[in-house]
Amino acid sequence: MVGFNNVIGHEEIIRHLQNAIKTGKISHSYIFAGEPGSGKRLLAGIYAMTLQCEAGGENACGKCESCKRAIGKNHPDIIMVKHEKPNTISIDEIREQVVNDVDIKPYSSPYKIYIIPDAEIMTPQAQNALLKTIEEPPEYAVIMLLTSNIDGLLPTIRSRCVRLDLKVVDDGLVKKYLMEHLHIPDYQAEIDASFAHGSIGKAKEAATSQEFADITQKALKILKYADSMEVYELTEAIKNLSSEKQNINDYLDIFQFWFRDVLMFKATREIDNLVFKQEINYIREQASQRSYENLEKILEALDKTKVRLRANVNTELALELLFLTIREK
Structure with a gap:
């Protein structure tokens, strides 16, 4: 202490x-x-x-x-x-x-x-x-x-x-703390701080958890290639996500940060405020392919998915509906 x-x-x-x-x-x-x-x-x-x-x-x-x-x-x-x-x-x-x-x-x-x-x-x-x-x-x-x-x-x-x-702590302070005290690299600290919603405890947990690092990597793989995946690959991805019920909200949070980044980059063309700066090539590509309306729809669909899961709707069904929206252009 x-x-x-x-x-x-x-x-x-x-x-x-x-x-x-x-x-x-x-x-x-x-x-x-x-x-x-x-x-x-x-x-x-x-x-x-x-x-x-x-x-x-x-x-x-x-x-x-x-x-x-x-x-x-x-x-x-x-x-x-x-x-x-x-x-x-x-x-x-x-x-x-x-x-x-x-x-x-x-x-x-x-x-x-x-x-x-x-x-x-x-x-x-x-x-x-x-x-x-x-x-x-x-x-x-x-x-x-x-x-x-x-x-x-x-x-x-x-x-x-x-x-x-206790109010939530500013993301910038959380990120600084992770970098200075836990020596987390810049881009990873950015993700952990965003994910923690101002909670130092949650940020430390994310930063030191191998499981969270794995979740982030799996989520990014889906996000980067969701558009070009074959139907069977997407079905497989949804099945895998559904089997990780205990982590599903973490995945949805990461999806939300990703599409906010795409929307933010589309609107401002600035990299500074992005969570996933290191994925700028993919974000740039998706920003050019998607309309504002489509991105707003996806973010709404993510909120709806969280509500559905809280109401105990079948996980696989909720994710299928979400991915239908993500694959619309």
């Missing part, structure tokens, strides 16, 4: 948290809300480490005993709430790890901090049990709820916490 100054984006939230430390106005309960991979756990962890840091500044020193323990994830006064079942946090788990524990004073720090990831999966009973602690906390208690679905929390909980909404 690192200090606030190593976080990409989220400047407003960091300012708010550092200001709370500076003025001593630490809230007893926070909600960190944002998409999966947006950095909720990272920010909550850094805030907790900074609150407990022996140096007492607005940035954790990273060197004191408290910081070392926080980095090693064995700090006695920073409690990460765990749950047995994958999709639910029970009232017993909240009672045992928070409600019955909060009256015991901090072991060695100014605060006793509870971090609850996936807070939206707490049962209503668990949330109600936690509510009492949120309403009447001991002065040393800080509770941080992390959620990617704010509506999963009871209104009574939402109204009593300071809510911090």
